[in-house]
Amino acid sequence: MTELDKICTVLDKLTLDALTLMEEEIQIKLNVENAMCGGETHLAKSRYILGQNSVSSLQLPTENSPDFDAVTTVVGEDDEELFGQKARTLEVVKNEEQIDPVRWFGYLVPQDLYHSQSMFKQALQWIIRAVNVQTRLIETCGKIEQLKELKKELLVAK
Amino acid sequence: MALHAAIKGKLISVIGDEDTCVGFLLGGVGEINKNRHPNFLVVDKSTAVSEVEECFKRFMKRDDIDIILINQNIAEMIRHVIDGHTSPIPAVLEIPSKDHPYDASKDSILRRAKGMFNPDELM
Numbered sequence: 001m002t003e004l005d006k007i008c009t010v011l012d013k014l015t016l017d018a019l020t021l022m023e024e025e026i027q028i029k030l031n032v033e034n035a036m037c038g039g040e041t042h043l044a045k046s047r048y049i050l051g052q053n054s055v056s057s058l059q060l061p062t063e064n065s066p067d068f069d070a071v072t073t074v075v076g077e078d079d080e081e082l083f084g085q086k087a088r089t090l091e092v093v094k095n096e097e098q099i100d101p102v103r104w105f106g107y108l109v110p111q112d113l114y115h116s117q118s119m120f121k122q123a124l125q126w127i128i129r130a131v132n133v134q135t136r137l138i139e140t141c142g143k144i145e146q147l148k149e150l151k152k153e154l155l156v157a158k
Numbered sequence: 159m160a161l162h163a164a165i166k167g168k169l170i171s172v173i174g175d176e177d178t179c180v181g182f183l184l185g186g187v188g189e190i191n192k193n194r195h196p197n198f199l200v201v202d203k204s205t206a207v208s209e210v211e212e213c214f215k216r217f218m219k220r221d222d223i224d225i226i227l228i229n230q231n232i233a234e235m236i237r238h239v240i241d242g243h244t245s246p247i248p249a250v251l252e253i254p255s256k257d258h259p260y261d262a263s264k265d266s267i268l269r270r271a272k273g274m275f276n277p278d279e280l281m
């Protein structure tokens with residue numbers, strides 16, 4: 001097997017990988033869409049119960065609000081590594097100082113707001129998976145590009 | 159800042175319509191740091207494209223942000239900036255919104271990957 005054949009074989013495998021990753025990413029994004037859609041429906045129900053402006057961006061903290069830390073952050077997994085970069089995973093840190101974001105909308109909120117929160121948390125889980133797949137796709141595409149260059153050089157040398 | 163980020167994990171920022179921002183902030187991703195900089199931007203009809211672009215660039219420069227979530231219809235407004243971003247960190251993820259279902263043909267990463275499968279490119 002010549003060097004060119006080996007490159008072509010690897011290119012075939014990487015191309016198949018890229019296609020699989022593309023399909024996987026699209027599927028995950030559709031799952032994100034479903035979760036978000038469910039969350040938005042529950043937001044709409046909460047809005048119907050509490051009033052139009054009671055569940056809106058008006059309740060979100062602004063630059064003048066006291067500073068607060070995110071409850072959900074992203075960390076790199078130690079055991080799983082994607083092409084030199086750690087696979088991402090969600091981390092939920094809850095301190096006593098941090099208040100539940102649901103409290104921004106009041107203390108007696110409808111259950112729908114909690115349902116919405118859990119749907120968006122589910123969407124976040126899908127999003128982390130999508131980001132990991134996207135990172136692998138970018139790396140695979142980068143490798144394909146490099147091998148194509150190498151293949152061109154070999155063909156020119158022939 | 160880097161040490162701060164290493165201890166507590168990195169942030170997910172959101173550029174989106176009202177429901178997207180409210181939803182993900184309910185999920186707990188929102189933060190306002192000591193410099194009073196939020197990690198989200200609510201985009202409505204009155205938001206200028208330049209404001210979105212500026213915010214996106216600001217998020218890209220922050221080393222405590224690992225993922226930027228942006229609604230696909232808003233990403234369309236600043237497509238040239240997103241296409242120019244090739245670094246894996248922060249990862250930019252285009253997500254659907256209530257009024258605009260996900261369209262894979264518009265996604266920057268998928269378009270770039272699909273471009274490699276042109277018959278001329280495969281030779």
